[in-house]
Amino acid sequence: MIRLSPSEQAVWDMFFVSVTVQVIRQADQRGPEYIAERAAEIADEMLLERRERCVERRSASVDRIRPD
Template sequence: MIRLSPSEQPVWDAFFVSVTTQLIQQANDRGPEYIAERAAEIADEMLLERRERSVERRNAPVDWVGPA
């Protein structure tokens, strides 16, 4: 797992709960260990993507206009 800042923890928790809920519905034949590990992997990937986008926005030129 990745290291989280205090402000990232609630975001990761929300990703994890959302992904876990979806996995339970889609893979109910799998065990709880599989679901928890897979949900954590997906939440980590989502948070890393979010970090990358944040860094890109911070490094973008001032005149860059993007989605609000």
């Protein structure tokens, strides 16, 4: 399990609610367990991608953003 900072938890919660609404619209025939699990999987993936992009930005060379 990934430990989240308070700000990451707020972002995850926002992702989860947004994704859950979308999953409900697409899979309204499914049960609540499926909807919750699928929404959590998608929100986790989104948060991990967000973390990876943040790490990439932090490790980017300063020369990369300097004008030529």
